[in-house]
Amino acid sequence: MFDLLIKNGTVVDGSGAEPYPADVGLRADKIASVRPGLDGAAITIDATGMLVAPGLIDPHSHTDWSILGNRDAQSTIRQGVTTEVVGNCGVTYAPLTDVNAEGAATALRAYGYEGEADWRAFGELLERVHDRGQGGGTAQNLAWFVGHTALRNSGDATRHLEEALDAGALGMTSGLEYGSGRDATTAELLDLARIVGRRGGMYASHIRNRDAGLAAAVDEFFQVARADDGLRAQLSHLNVRHNTGADPGAWERAVERLATERERGLDVLADMTPYPDGIGLAVGLLPDWLLAGGAEEAARRLGDREAMARLRGECDRYWRFVHRGEWDRVTLATSPATPELEGKTFPDIAHELGMDEWDCFFHILRAAGPDMFAVQFIGRLFTGEHVAEAVAHPLFCLGVDGFSSRLDGPLAARTQHPLFFSGHLHYLAHHVQRQRTLSLAEAIHKMTAMVADHFGLAGRGRIAEGAWADLAVFDPAGLARLDTFQMPDRYPDCVPYVLVNGALVVDSGMHLGTRAGRQLKGGR
Numbered sequence: 001m002f003d004l005l006i007k008n009g010t011v012v013d014g015s016g017a018e019p020y021p022a023d024v025g026l027r028a029d030k031i032a033s034v035r036p037g038l039d040g041a042a043i044t045i046d047a048t049g050m051l052v053a054p055g056l057i058d059p060h061s062h063t064d065w066s067i068l069g070n071r072d073a074q075s076t077i078r079q080g081v082t083t084e085v086v087g088n089c090g091v092t093y094a095p096l097t098d099v100n101a102e103g104a105a106t107a108l109r110a111y112g113y114e115g116e117a118d119w120r121a122f123g124e125l126l127e128r129v130h131d132r133g134q135g136g137g138t139a140q141n142l143a144w145f146v147g148h149t150a151l152r153n154s155g156d157a158t159r160h161l162e163e164a165l166d167a168g169a170l171g172m173t174s175g176l177e178y179g180s181g182r183d184a185t186t187a188e189l190l191d192l193a194r195i196v197g198r199r200g201g202m203y204a205s206h207i208r209n210r211d212a213g214l215a216a217a218v219d220e221f222f223q224v225a226r227a228d229d230g231l232r233a234q235l236s237h238l239n240v241r242h243n244t245g246a247d248p249g250a251w252e253r254a255v256e257r258l259a260t261e262r263e264r265g266l267d268v269l270a271d272m273t274p275y276p277d278g279i280g281l282a283v284g285l286l287p288d289w290l291l292a293g294g295a296e297e298a299a300r301r302l303g304d305r306e307a308m309a310r311l312r313g314e315c316d317r318y319w320r321f322v323h324r325g326e327w328d329r330v331t332l333a334t335s336p337a338t339p340e341l342e343g344k345t346f347p348d349i350a351h352e353l354g355m356d357e358w359d360c361f362f363h364i365l366r367a368a369g370p371d372m373f374a375v376q377f378i379g380r381l382f383t384g385e386h387v388a389e390a391v392a393h394p395l396f397c398l399g400v401d402g403f404s405s406r407l408d409g410p411l412a413a414r415t416q417h418p419l420f421f422s423g424h425l426h427y428l429a430h431h432v433q434r435q436r437t438l439s440l441a442e443a444i445h446k447m448t449a450m451v452a453d454h455f456g457l458a459g460r461g462r463i464a465e466g467a468w469a470d471l472a473v474f475d476p477a478g479l480a481r482l483d484t485f486q487m488p489d490r491y492p493d494c495v496p497y498v499l500v501n502g503a504l505v506v507d508s509g510m511h512l513g514t515r516a517g518r519q520l521k522g523g524r
Contacts, residue, residue: 009047055082055470060399069112082471087145090175123167169202197228456522
């Protein structure tokens, strides 16, 4: 007798093997049997005409920013995502100090959290998220990294890194294009990476440059990744932004280096995003001299005409196409001080405010004041061809580089892009069904077992006896109908059933409010 039985479906088991007909029987939180002809269950789901897959695992998520305001993970769980790897790009809201806690609370309010940031240690944040008492817990599993920028800002990076690892962090991520992360030396990163390596952890990095300096940034990444023999590594969103000065063939050479390092024994992979569009931090465009005194001082200086004139010539960094005048590629996504401008392109904002785009940029950051680090963009970053070649590459996992959102409340206004609501399904509907960038079995593998194996998430990512019962049932006809390039007015209806640790979270397309998610700790 099974607790739950999924009958008559086509199983795509996550291994990369071709789909096959089978029933899937569950007992408690594990998969008990996978074969045709199973019978006898308290609950039976008829999956005739459906695909039964492991729950999707996002290898590069920022849902730690929104989880306190969206514990039901509305936009991701409804896409069949049952696990998210969070804490990426060096930016985590722990550890905190008494000095930066208020700024963290303000930033989190933009993501729907109304409480205080009254934790300090990384483990205290994890307890706040995962404690199911008093309305806590999560719909999906979360596997956490601690952010290097947060460690730098804590005043005692080594101690806080050890504490985070003790609390179950997979390792450390860095974000070297913005914030205090871009002030980090290679020697500093090496010292911290050695601590992670000695604990069998991982180092993931948003590297220092992805345009004219890509080769040097990749060199630095691998130097840090080889700081200790026990270290595993993830090269986050390895791509090249269009029209930003990268040498011809720079990305291909970087990918060749990735393959070479794996052949030499380093456990390293990369990841890619589904769309030509992506999120970014507005302050990434600003030079060090403006940010050296902190956000409030930077906001004050943004009111100085001489400083603004100088900045127009010195913001050739991060999204370098902006410096080339391509503001039409940028949409304001999150702006706590000017929410009425969110969802608009900069040419539209310029028309509305009667300023040029640069002055609008300065105005928005000046208005944000101490919260300017919470200002986010959505940019048209890549060509479709470049996205496709990265998605198809055998060493790339498939992530979204967004965060779980919802169609109501504060998050709705700040996620006006299909990335947040259809990004995972875009791989299946666009790259598999329409463009045939890769096969269904390959795509599911890159979104499940490949991620689980690399990040050390034991028993996840596969449909197999004894595995954890994280499962998603997909409707292929619904995927074919889904327009993943349009912002939806309702949640996608092509994932009728989602289970997390054996518990139904989405049943016949209805979110049940179940919070069966767990903190997942990596390791080998």
